[in-house]
Amino acid sequence: MITAYRAARSVSYRSLALALALGAASFASPAIAGEVTGTVTDIDATRALQAVDVRIIELNRTATTSRDGTFRFTDIPAGTYTLEARYVGAPLFTTSISVDETGVIAVPVRLGVADGNDILVVGQAANQASALSRQRAADGVSSVLTRDAIGQFPDQNVAESLRRLPGLNILNDQGEGRFVAVRGLDPNLNSTSINGVRVPSPDGDNRSVALDVISSDIIESIEVKKSLTPDMDGDTIGASIEINTTSAFDRKKDLFSVKAEGSYNDLANTLTPRLSLDFSKKIGDDFGVAGGISYYQRKFASDNIETGGWGTSDDGIDFADEVDFRDYDVERKRISATLNFDARLSDATKLYLRGLYSQFDDQEFRRRLVFVFDEAPTSGTANTALFDDADGRIEVRRDNKDRFESQKIRTISLGGETETGPWKFTYSGSWAKSGEREDGSIDPVRFRSRFEDDGLSVNFNYADDMIPRYAIPTGRGAFTNPALYEFNRAEISSLFDAQDEEFTLRADLAHRFGLASGEFTVQAGAKSRWREKFLNYNLDFYDGFDGPDLLLSDFVGPQTYGLADISPAVDKRLFSRFFRDNIGQFELNSLESSFGSSVEDFIVNEDVLAGYLMGRYDSADLRIIGGVRVERTKNDIRASLVELVEEGAIRGGVELDEDTVFVTPNRFERNYTNWLPSLTVRYEPAPNVVLRAGGFRSLVRPNLADLAPRFVVEENDGNERQGEFGNPALQPYKAWNLDLSAEYYFSRNGAISGGFFYKNIEDFIVSATFNNPATDPFGGVINGIAYDEASIPLNGESATIKGFEFSYQQVLDFLPSPLDGILVNVNYTYTDAKSTLFDGREITLPAASKNTFNLVLGYEKGPISLRAAGTYRDRYLDEIGGAADEDRIVDEHFQIDLSGRVEVLPGVRVFAEAINIGDRPYFAYQNLNNRRRLLQYEEYSFTLKFGISAAF
Numbered sequence: 048m049i050t051a052y053r054a055a056r057s058v059s060y061r062s063l064a065l066a067l068a069l070g071a072a073s074f075a076s077p078a079i080a081g082e083v084t085g086t087v088t089d090i091d092a093t094r095a096l097q098a099v100d101v102r103i104i105e106l107n108r109t110a111t112t113s114r115d116g117t118f119r120f121t122d123i124p125a126g127t128y129t130l131e132a133r134y135v136g137a138p139l140f141t142t143s144i145s146v147d148e149t150g151v152i153a154v155p156v157r158l159g160v161a162d163g164n165d166i167l168v169v170g171q172a173a174n175q176a177s178a179l180s181r182q183r184a185a186d187g188v189s190s191v192l193t194r195d196a197i198g199q200f201p202d203q204n205v206a207e208s209l210r211r212l213p214g215l216n217i218l219n220d221q222g223e224g225r226f227v228a229v230r231g232l233d234p235n236l237n238s239t240s241i242n243g244v245r246v247p248s249p250d251g252d253n254r255s256v257a258l259d260v261i262s263s264d265i266i267e268s269i270e271v272k273k274s275l276t277p278d279m280d281g282d283t284i285g286a287s288i289e290i291n292t293t294s295a296f297d298r299k300k301d302l303f304s305v306k307a308e309g310s311y312n313d314l315a316n317t318l319t320p321r322l323s324l325d326f327s328k329k330i331g332d333d334f335g336v337a338g339g340i341s342y343y344q345r346k347f348a349s350d351n352i353e354t355g356g357w358g359t360s361d362d363g364i365d366f367a368d369e370v371d372f373r374d375y376d377v378e379r380k381r382i383s384a385t386l387n388f389d390a391r392l393s394d395a396t397k398l399y400l401r402g403l404y405s406q407f408d409d410q411e412f413r414r415r416l417v418f419v420f421d422e423a424p425t426s427g428t429a430n431t432a433l434f435d436d437a438d439g440r441i442e443v444r445r446d447n448k449d450r451f452e453s454q455k456i457r458t459i460s461l462g463g464e465t466e467t468g469p470w471k472f473t474y475s476g477s478w479a480k481s482g483e484r485e486d487g488s489i490d491p492v493r494f495r496s497r498f499e500d501d502g503l504s505v506n507f508n509y510a511d512d513m514i515p516r517y518a519i520p521t522g523r524g525a526f527t528n529p530a531l532y533e534f535n536r537a538e539i540s541s542l543f544d545a546q547d548e549e550f551t552l553r554a555d556l557a558h559r560f561g562l563a564s565g566e567f568t569v570q571a572g573a574k575s576r577w578r579e580k581f582l583n584y585n586l587d588f589y590d591g592f593d594g595p596d597l598l599l600s601d602f603v604g605p606q607t608y609g610l611a612d613i614s615p616a617v618d619k620r621l622f623s624r625f626f627r628d629n630i631g632q633f634e635l636n637s638l639e640s641s642f643g644s645s646v647e648d649f650i651v652n653e654d655v656l657a658g659y660l661m662g663r664y665d666s667a668d669l670r671i672i673g674g675v676r677v678e679r680t681k682n683d684i685r686a687s688l689v690e691l692v693e694e695g696a697i698r699g700g701v702e703l704d705e706d707t708v709f710v711t712p713n714r715f716e717r718n719y720t721n722w723l724p725s726l727t728v729r730y731e732p733a734p735n736v737v738l739r740a741g742g743f744r745s746l747v748r749p750n751l752a753d754l755a756p757r758f759v760v761e762e763n764d765g766n767e768r769q770g771e772f773g774n775p776a777l778q779p780y781k782a783w784n785l786d787l788s789a790e791y792y793f794s795r796n797g798a799i800s801g802g803f804f805y806k807n808i809e810d811f812i813v814s815a816t817f818n819n820p821a822t823d824p825f826g827g828v829i830n831g832i833a834y835d836e837a838s839i840p841l842n843g844e845s846a847t848i849k850g851f852e853f854s855y856q857q858v859l860d861f862l863p864s865p866l867d868g869i870l871v872n873v874n875y876t877y878t879d880a881k882s883t884l885f886d887g888r889e890i891t892l893p894a895a896s897k898n899t900f901n902l903v904l905g906y907e908k909g910p911i912s913l914r915a916a917g918t919y920r921d922r923y924l925d926e927i928g929g930a931a932d933e934d935r936i937v938d939e940h941f942q943i944d945l946s947g948r949v950e951v952l953p954g955v956r957v958f959a960e961a962i963n964i965g966d967r968p969y970f971a972y973q974n975l976n977n978r979r980r981l982l983q984y985e986e987y988s989f990t991l992k993f994g995i996s997a998a999f
Contacts, residue, residue, distance in 0.1 A: 082151040082468075083120040083144060087112050087132060089167040090159035092299045096134055096167065097177070098184035099158070103144075104129040107564040107667045111184045115296035115389075121469050122561030132156050133735075135183060136176030136796035136858070137167060151394075169195050170912055171870055171905045172858050176796050177268075179856070186672055187274030187727050187741045188786045188802060190214070190854075194267060205269060205290065206258035211903060212271055213852045213874035216896050216920050219969060221349055221377055222987035225259045229273065229285035230804060231848060231878035231895030231923075236747045236780065238283040241290045241458050241479075242387075242401040245280065247547035249454040249481035251582045251647070252752040256481070258288075260407040260454050262383035264306070264323040264341035267293045273804070274727065274741035274786045277659040277674035278555060278572060281723040281745050284782045284808060292385040292403060295327045295335025302327040308994030314348035314609070314987060315376065321345075321994070338386040349375045350610045351985040352514060356933070357975045360423035365975055366432040370507070370515065372416045374608035376619065380408040398463035405456045412620075413448035414606055415491070416613035418505060418517070430510040436498040436522075441505060444495045445532055445599055447617035450488040452543070456481045462553075469559040477551045485543035492622045494532040494599040501525060513970050513984045514610060529615040534597035535590070537626065537633065542585040547751075549578040565666030570674075573658045580751045581650040586643035591634030601625075610986075641708045642691050649686040649755030649773075653748070655679065670729040680748065681718040684775045688713055688758040688832065695764030713756045713830075715775035721746050735792040739802075742785050749777040749812055753840045758832055772829050772839040782808040788852075797857025805849045810842040811882055811892075813927065846882035846892055868908030875900045888931065896921040910950035917943050925971060935982055938970040954999060960992040 087099045095116030102109045103120060105128050110118040123146045132140040137158040144154055159167050167173055177193040185191075190212040206224030210217045217224040218234065226234035234255035239246045246256050272279070272287040279287060308321035325339035355369030383405040390398045422439025424432035434441055462475025503522030509515050519526050555572035602625070604618025626633065661674030688711040696703055725743030732738065754777055760770040788802030818836040820827025827833055854874040860867045880895035891897075898921040906913040919941040926935035946960040968986040972979040 081121065081123040081125070081146060081148075083123055083130070083146060083154060084151055085118055085154035085156055087116045087118065087134075087156040087158060088299050090157045091168075092157065094168045094298050094300075095296060096158060096180070097297075098134075098181040099156070100133040100184060101156070102131045102133075102667050104131055104667070106561075108561075108566055109665055109667050114291075114294060116299075119466065121559055122566075130154060130156075132158060134158050134167070134176070135179040135792055135798070136172065171907050171914065172796055175856060175858065175870065175872070179792065179796070179798050181268070181270065183737060183790065183792055183798070185270075185272070186276055186670065186729060187272060188739055188788050188804075189270055189272045189274075191271070192269045205261045205263055205266060208263050208266075208269060209258070209271065209288070210918050211872070211874075211901050211916065213854045213901070214273070214876040214878075214899070215271065216894065216899055216923070217918075218894065220257075220259070221375070222347070222963065222969070222985070223259055223379075225257050226255055227258060227288065228894040228896075229271065230806075230850065230876065231880040231892060231897075232285040233892070233894050234285075235750060236283065237285040237288055238280060239288045239290070241403055241456075242292060242460050243289075243462075243475065244458040244460045244477040244479050245549060245551065245576070246456060246458065246479055247481045247549050247578065247580065249456060249483045249545065249547065251483060251543070251545035251584075252750065254748075254750055256456075257407075257454070260381070260456055261290070261405050262323070262341040262343060262381050264325065265292055265339040265383050265385045265403070267291050267297060274739075274784065275723075275725055275743045275745055276672050276727055277661040277676045277723070277725055278570065280574070281657070281676050281678055281721065282655075282747055282779075284745055284747050284780060284784070284806065292387060292401065293325065293327060293337045293339065294387050294389050294399070295329050295337040296389050297337070298327050301329060302998060304996065304998040306994060306996040308992055310343075310345055311991045312345070312347035312987075313989050313991075314350070314607075315346045317346040319344045319346045321992075333391040335389045336387065337389075338384070340384040341382070343379075343381040345379045345381075347377055347379075347987065347990065348607065349377070349985050349987045350608055351375060351983065352610060352981065353983045354515075354981055356982070357973060357980040358423075359976065360427075362423070362427075364424050364427035364432055365429075365509070365978070365980065366420075366424050366427065366507070367515075367980070368420045370418045370517070372608065372611050372613045374414040374606055374613060374616070376412045376607070378410045380406075382406045395467045396463060396465045399461070401458075401460050403456070403458045407454045408451070409453075410451045411448060413450075413491070414604075414608070414613065414616040414619070415444070415446050415448075416611075416616070417444040417446070418442075419444065425504075431506060431508050433504060433506045433520075435504045436501055440497055440499040441503055442495060442497050443526065443532075444493050444535070445613075445615065445617055446491040446493040447619065447622060448489065448491040449619065449623045450485065450490045450540070452483060452485045452488070454481070454483045469561075471557045471559070473553075473555045475551075475553050478549070479551075480546065480548040482546040483543065484545075485540045487627075488540040488543075489623055489626065490538055490540055492537040492617065492626070493535045494597075494602075494617065495535045496525075496532045498522065498525070509981075512972070512979045513968070513981060515981060517611065527615060529600035529603050530598050532599035532615075534592055536636075537589045537622075539587040539589065539626075540584075541587050542583065544583045545581070547578070547580040549576055551576045565664060565669070568663040568665070570661045570663065571659065573656075575657075576653075576655040578653040578655075579650070580653075582647055582752070584644065584647040586640065586647075588636040588639040588643065589633040590636045590639075593632045593634060594629075638691075638706050638708060641710075642689065645687055645689045645708065645710045646757060646759045649684070649752065649757055651685070651751040651755055652681075652683040653751065654681045668731040670727075672725075672727040674725065676723040676725070677720065678723065678746075679718065679720045680779075682716065682754065682775075684715045684717075684754050684756060686713060686755040686757040686773060687711060688756075688760070690760045690762060692762045693764045696762050696766055713758070715756055717775065719778075721779070721781070735794070737790040737792070739786065739788045739790075742783070745782050745784060747780040747782075749774075749779060749840070753777060753812065756830070758830065760832060760834065768834045768836075770829070770832065770834040770837040772832075772837055774840050777812060777840060778810045778842050780808055780810055780812065782806050793857060795858060795860055797855075799855045799857075801851065801853045803849075803851045806847065808846040808848070808882075811844065811846040812840055813843040813882075813884065815839060815841050815843075815885055816929065841885075843885060844883045846880065848878065848880040848892070848895075850876060850878040850880075852876045865908055868906050868911075870903075870905035870907060872903035872905070873901070884927070890927060890934075891924050893924050893927065896923045912948040914946045915943065916945075917941065928973065932975050933973055935971055935973060938972065938979075940967055940969070941965070942967050955995065955997045957995050958993065962990040962992070963987065964989050
């Protein structure tokens with residue numbers, strides 16, 4: 048099906064590609080008279096400076112330099128004018144130019160101070176100047192991170208770099224930044240692109256991209272655009288996260304840099320390597336190649352405790368009926384590489400070819416001790432609960448996970464621009480593919496013992512909300528005897544293959560009109576995207592062994608757990624080897640395997656055809672951008688109805704004599720159209736003061752996995768049916784968005800800004816559970832399938848998000864030496880994000896932290912560069928429960944990181960970093976009877992890094 052689908056689209060690809068090529072050729076005409084062009088670099092001509100504000104004062108005309116430092120004015124009447132260039136951190140540049148009828152004049156511009164050019168190209172100050180200049184030049188509200196001319200970027204992966212920006216909240220996985228929430232919105236409501244290519248998600252169930260897959264070593268800049276214009280994809284409500292890798296035209300001098308690093312995690316007590324290289328080479332003036340490769344191996348550990356939820360006994364004792372003590376050992380390898388080619392075919396045409404490959408391998412071992420209590424505690428207090436197997440069965444499980452998964456992101460983009468006279472034509476084609484694969488993971492193997500009237504008692508002490516303690520008052524000998532724990536089951540992910548692939552073609556045409564004061568541009572464009580996401584999951588369950596009894600005593604290994612004694616523990620690797628060597632003797636549970644291997648599979652095709660019309664007015668102090676975008680979406684969605692029917696149930700009028708799985712393929716098609724108007728105003732009432740206002744309509748399409756018609760029904764022998772359903776009728780989130788901001792850029796390297804944002808989201812998607820067919824909105828039947836209880840994602844009520852952002856950053860070079868090397872970066876965001884559930888309960892939106900705060904103090908002078916970064920985010924709702932006291936809440940988090948660099952030789956630096964030096968844990972809980980009750984606690988300790996870098 049996939050092959051046929053792609054073949055059917057190949058004609059469309061070729062046709063549009065031919066049209067783009069013919070369009071480019073038609074504009075390759077000689078330049079008309081009255082043009083002013085130029086290139087802006089630092090004073091030493093080391094690096095091209097992007098986002099420089101270049102103005103012709105007498106004509107009230109303005110232009111912004113592109114990433115290669117170039118700018119261009121057209122339709123300039125003959126005469127003598129003053130040309131001015133502004134860049135944060137550099138003195139104002141002015142020069143006189145004379146335009147006559149000879150055609151094009153070229154103006155070289157170099158910014159900086161002759162003895163202090165490093166402030167624009169190297170170090171923290173250079174990163175800040177570059178980021179602020181791009182923020183200042185942006186059309187709408189945005190935040191930017193950049194690296195300097197020798198490749199220094201602040202953090203180990205893209206997600207953790209973004210942690211420093213206002214309004215951004217990072218969701219961690221195993222203590223490392225993974226997903227990005229913007230202004231309190233779910234990560235699925237963001238869009239992510241690399242070199243202009245929309246990146247599909249490697250995860251099986253999400254639209255959001257896990258940004259820890261990408262190493263920051265290969266990144267040139269990250270821009271978070273929080274407001275949209277018509278020429279941008281309309282499917283984002285949080286932000287558009289745009290990642291760019293390096294280009295040879297970013298620099299005016301060739302570069303080769305290398306970095307070697309060691310990483311030490313305190314819990315793992317292991318040193319692991321990180322290596323990277325980065326290069327940029329120009330071959331003549333009109334061709335360049337740039338790229339880089341990064342390898343990072345990280346071994347770390349975490350200690351974890353989780354519960355299955357809390358309840359209250361008839362005697363008023365709060366307790367958890369399942370408690371897990373989890374010991375994790377993790378090894379992650381990240382390989383990222385990029386290769387970019389840039390060419391100037393003529394003064395009118397530039398072309399580029401950019402490719403990226405990133406692979407993220409995750410090997411996780413998890414040893415676990417699990418208590419499962421069949422009955423309420425025998426006795427207890429406000430802080431304790433005593434369970435006795437004389438009053439109810441106590442099941443103890445000791446298991447191990449040996450899971451390896453690999454995620455990959457690959458992108459290729461080919462495009463360019465042709466600019467002649469007042470016309471500008473841009474065109475591109477791209478391919479992106481992301482995926483996740485497991486092949487034979489054991490997740491988990493379980494050994495268990497059931498104690499009932501065997502003299503075992505377990506006492507839990509809950510005095511510490513985060514870390515419950517257990518003791519074994521009686522029966523400890525049996526509890527710790529590995530020979531009493533027998534093999535119970537093994538779950539094998541024989542194949543987990545999730546793939547998400549997208550092809551894109553795009554073309555934009557613009558015409559500029561010179562006015563008496565300023566410039567007006569009419570721009571139109573079209574974009575077509577063809578996307579396919581599928582998941583193929585084969586899960587095998589083994590619940591017996593045809594041979595001698597398999598006992599835990601045959602597979603005992605060491606444990607490194609620090610929160611409790613979980614011995615005897617399953618060895619990390621022994622069972623995996625035994626299983627693969629003796630797989631023929633393990634007994635496959637064909638019913639569970641058939642059911643588990645059918646419920647997850649799906650294929651979703653999503654085609655989006657978009658077009659827009661936009662008008663843009665630019666003058667020295669005012670920019671207005673308005674227009675409308677239209678996006679047509681077509682879905683072809685396939686999955687299966689999977690029914691597990693118990694023995695004794697009636698099926699087709701016949702009573703079943705054994706449990707049976709029925710699989711029925713299904714398919715849904717649909718299409719819809721969204722009109723997305725927008726208006727953006729940027730006004731400079733005074734030099735270095737920027738006011739912005741933006742209003743726009745946007746959408747986010749539902750998760751493809753939620754759309755998939757995966758209908759899973761379990762029917763018992765009483766013919767009662769419980770179901771979990773996908774929903775192919777889900778409508779996209781739709782939002783009206785408003786942004787207002789004010790920014791002041793200091794004459795030195797710094798800025799202060801503040802802004803207000805408001806969003807009203809319609810058709811917000813929530814997961815709902817119905818257990819009364821007489822009163823639920825579907826009447827007990829979904830897509831012709833009857834049920835007694837069902838869970839399904841639905842479009843719910845509207846949600847509103849409002850708040851404000853504040854940011855201050857500056858190089859304090861006005862202070863007396865040696866304090867003149869201090870840098871300060873402070874930002875704060877307040878977010879009020881609320882919605883109402885079907886039952887009328889008002890909630891804060893998941894992932895929405897009310898308060899986020901970042902503080903970075905840096906010092907840079909001579910060969911020394913130091914930085915201390917503190918990041919705080921408030922608690923947030925993680926998952927919605929059936930009632931308020933069942934909601935999962937993630938506690939507040941404050942983390943401090945330190946870093947330092949010293950230049951020991953010209954271009955050679957040694958560095959050291961300390962991550963999470965306060966050993967801040969992860970804590971999730973539910974509120975029961977006005978007390979925080981543990982759902983998950985995890986600690987990681989600190990990580991130290993040190994190494995050397997050199998740039999030539």
